[in-house]
Amino acid sequence: MPSDQGNGATRAGTSAVRLSHRDVDRARRALAGRVHRTPVVHSGQLTARYGVRLWMKAENLQRGGSFKLRGALLAVDRLVAAGSRGVLAQSTGNHAIAVALAAREHRIPAMLVLPSDASPVKVRRIREAGAEVVFAGKALAERAAAVLELRDRYGYEVVDPYEDPVVVAGQGTATAELIEQVSAEGGRLDAVVVPVGGGSAIAGACLAAHPHDVAVVGAEPEAVPALTAAMHAGKPVSVGGFYTIADGLRPDRIGDLPFELAHREVAAVVTVDERAIADAMRATLLHARLVVEPAAATALAGAVRYAEGRRIEVGVLLTGGNVEPDLLASLLAESRPTSTAGPSAGYIPWTDSLGGPQG
Amino acid sequence: MPSDQGNGATRAGTSAVRLSHRDVDRARRALAGRVHRTPVVHSGQLTARYGVRLWMKAENLQRGGSFKLRGALLAVDRLVAAGSRGVLAQSTGNHAIAVALAAREHRIPAMLVLPSDASPVKVRRIREAGAEVVFAGKALAERAAAVLELRDRYGYEVVDPYEDPVVVAGQGTATAELIEQVSAEGGRLDAVVVPVGGGSAIAGACLAAHPHDVAVVGAEPEAVPALTAAMHAGKPVSVGGFYTIADGLRPDRIGDLPFELAHREVAAVVTVDERAIADAMRATLLHARLVVEPAAATALAGAVRYAEGRRIEVGVLLTGGNVEPDLLASLLAESRPTSTAGPSAGYIPWTDSLGGPQG
Numbered sequence: 001m002p003s004d005q006g007n008g009a010t011r012a013g014t015s016a017v018r019l020s021h022r023d024v025d026r027a028r029r030a031l032a033g034r035v036h037r038t039p040v041v042h043s044g045q046l047t048a049r050y051g052v053r054l055w056m057k058a059e060n061l062q063r064g065g066s067f068k069l070r071g072a073l074l075a076v077d078r079l080v081a082a083g084s085r086g087v088l089a090q091s092t093g094n095h096a097i098a099v100a101l102a103a104r105e106h107r108i109p110a111m112l113v114l115p116s117d118a119s120p121v122k123v124r125r126i127r128e129a130g131a132e133v134v135f136a137g138k139a140l141a142e143r144a145a146a147v148l149e150l151r152d153r154y155g156y157e158v159v160d161p162y163e164d165p166v167v168v169a170g171q172g173t174a175t176a177e178l179i180e181q182v183s184a185e186g187g188r189l190d191a192v193v194v195p196v197g198g199g200s201a202i203a204g205a206c207l208a209a210h211p212h213d214v215a216v217v218g219a220e221p222e223a224v225p226a227l228t229a230a231m232h233a234g235k236p237v238s239v240g241g242f243y244t245i246a247d248g249l250r251p252d253r254i255g256d257l258p259f260e261l262a263h264r265e266v267a268a269v270v271t272v273d274e275r276a277i278a279d280a281m282r283a284t285l286l287h288a289r290l291v292v293e294p295a296a297a298t299a300l301a302g303a304v305r306y307a308e309g310r311r312i313e314v315g316v317l318l319t320g321g322n323v324e325p326d327l328l329a330s331l332l333a334e335s336r337p338t339s340t341a342g343p344s345a346g347y348i349p350w351t352d353s354l355g356g357p358q359g
Numbered sequence: 360m361p362s363d364q365g366n367g368a369t370r371a372g373t374s375a376v377r378l379s380h381r382d383v384d385r386a387r388r389a390l391a392g393r394v395h396r397t398p399v400v401h402s403g404q405l406t407a408r409y410g411v412r413l414w415m416k417a418e419n420l421q422r423g424g425s426f427k428l429r430g431a432l433l434a435v436d437r438l439v440a441a442g443s444r445g446v447l448a449q450s451t452g453n454h455a456i457a458v459a460l461a462a463r464e465h466r467i468p469a470m471l472v473l474p475s476d477a478s479p480v481k482v483r484r485i486r487e488a489g490a491e492v493v494f495a496g497k498a499l500a501e502r503a504a505a506v507l508e509l510r511d512r513y514g515y516e517v518v519d520p521y522e523d524p525v526v527v528a529g530q531g532t533a534t535a536e537l538i539e540q541v542s543a544e545g546g547r548l549d550a551v552v553v554p555v556g557g558g559s560a561i562a563g564a565c566l567a568a569h570p571h572d573v574a575v576v577g578a579e580p581e582a583v584p585a586l587t588a589a590m591h592a593g594k595p596v597s598v599g600g601f602y603t604i605a606d607g608l609r610p611d612r613i614g615d616l617p618f619e620l621a622h623r624e625v626a627a628v629v630t631v632d633e634r635a636i637a638d639a640m641r642a643t644l645l646h647a648r649l650v651v652e653p654a655a656a657t658a659l660a661g662a663v664r665y666a667e668g669r670r671i672e673v674g675v676l677l678t679g680g681n682v683e684p685d686l687l688a689s690l691l692a693e694s695r696p697t698s699t700a701g702p703s704a705g706y707i708p709w710t711d712s713l714g715g716p717q718g
Contacts, residue, residue, distance in 0.1 A: 039400075289424065289649065290420075
């Protein structure tokens with residue numbers, strides 16, 4: 001673990017340059033036996049459908065239903081070792097579930113700040129883990145303000161989902177495993193594609209991929225292109241709060257630390273529209289037989305877009321699987337609108353075929 | 360491979376006694392690199408929900424969407440080596456997909472006899488693999504008669520899904536891997552639960568489990584209790600063609616060879632009703648984040664029933680994931696009836712909670 005991580009609100013500019021793939025290695029050792037080594041799944045049907053060789057890291061099968069437990073466990077470990085008697089975090093949902101589970105392991109209270117349009121499944125899972133949920137607006141800035149207020153009121157320590165080097169190193173373990181697992185199976189990754197919300201996944205992927213000849217590619221919804229905008233501006237900027245089906249990717253600004261790591265390392269950032277996200281989610285369900293949430297499907301859609309016209313092997317970080325039953329149903333039932341899937345449900349496309357030959 | 364397998368229509372009574380776990384070992388070597396070593400998946404949420412430690416072998420992620428490719432590859436290998444120029448099989452669907460894929464690998468034609476109420480997804484996948492589908496009634500006897508007629512007409516060799524020792528040994532490799540994978544992760548299986556249709560899965564499981572101290576348990580729908588009836592009668596009997604949501608378990612009579620192997624080895628046979636099958640399928644979808652077909656869910660429901668009141672660790676063979684989108688949708692949308700899910704769709708229950716704490 002880096003030695004300068006402070007209280008989870010560490011500023012980038014100092015810590016990012018000190019982070020390296022060795023921090024990911026250390027994180028892997030600290031997490032051994034505490035998180036699942038999730039499988040890397042192939043799908044001949046998806047390969048045939050999309051014309052690209054895909055290696056999908058199924059973090060939807062991770063404890064807590066997403067890769068976020070990796071970073072949260074390490075961060076909460078450290079805070080408890082330093083004497084914390086309670087933890088606090090803002091999140092669109094999966095980081096909050098992860099912090100709640102980590103806090104439960106240490107038998108300390110957790111308070112999680114979520115947007116008012118958070119996924120109900122995620123809210124329920126946080127509460128099932130025994131933690132408290134506080135709602136604060138829809139924008140990242142509103143949640144951040146609520147966290148500061150609650151920290152002052154309760155004295156809990158903050159587990160930042162994007163700016164904490166420990167969290168970023170922990171999230172990088174998922175990509176490190178993916179690269180290792182593909183290699184062990186005789187594959188040769190040209191690129192790994194990860195979804196971009198607040199940026200912890202892509203920052204971790206940059207650390208993990210650094211010693212390897214593997215391009216890191218970010219995928220984000222056209223509606224909330226936070227990394228694309230930051231790359232153009234040369235710094236993190238808010239892109240506003242447009243709706244995307246990918247609730248986990250709604251943060252409208254990439255974190256400082258993730259941006260500092262990503263802007264030098266990423267090979268490309270691709271944006272995908274809502275139809276492509278829904279199509280990838282349905283294809284993963286019906287052809288790869290995995291339930292993934294829209295954020296994970298965004299990575300698959302981005303991988304397909306990135307691979308167009310190239311003969312490459314692509315790793316895809318399927319980040320999570322905490323998804324509303326109603327959204328799954330609306331993907332399955334032809335264009336049937338649902339109340340919880342939001343305005344984009346009307347755009348959900350249908351494909352005529354179950355894909356090409358499988359193998 | 361056993362040396363006496365003949366043409367796939369081998370009678371039991373001679374071949375069964377010669378089959379052993381060594382045939383499963385040989386099958387594993389012959390299949391190495393040709394089938395996926397599918398992951399064994401844990402689900403803290405399912406463990407909490409059902410109160411039993413479950414290790415689920417995700418053969419829904421297998422090539423062709425089910426464990427059936429294992430036996431079919433070996434059987435078609437052998438037939439091609441003996442000079443076959445085409446293959447023929449009857450099946451409720453998954454064995455047919457597997458034979459179609461195996462035939463495609465060898466570039467020979469395949470003709471598959473399915474019931475008229477076969478899953479449309481399975482029919483489509485057979486055709487996508489380039490094979491021909493022939494429909495014949497709904498009962499096993501009707502398909503068997505059609506196979507004999509087609510064999511005489513076309514001179515194709517038959518790949519029997521239940522009576523062929525090569526197929527049974529191949530199917531056993533799934534259970535052998537499950538036992539090995541759980542052991543490698545420090546688990547200790549008390550039992551493995553497999554669904555019972557024609558019987559190849561449970562016969563293979565009996566072979567694979569024989570050297571280990573692991574009980575083999577069969578799970579079948581109350582509506583089609585072919586193994587239960589055979590155990591009572593002391594021989595395979597037809598139980599009639601009642602409807603079950605588990606299309607893969609609709610064979611109304613267990614095979615002779617599977618029965619000969621199973622009746623001595625199985626520790627128990629549990630039957631589960633349609634509600635329990637649907638509930639297990641929905642739970643697997645929402646909590647374990649895997650798409651499985653009703654036959655696989657029957658194994659999970661059977662495992663839960665078998666484990667009631669015992670403190671045991673149970674392996675579950677999730678045999679396949681070829682399922683109708685409409686059926687998934689009907690499981691997700693409250694009691695919404697669908698045309699393809701059949702009469703039992705009305706019985707599909709809902710649970711109020713997404714389960715207990717996960718971990």
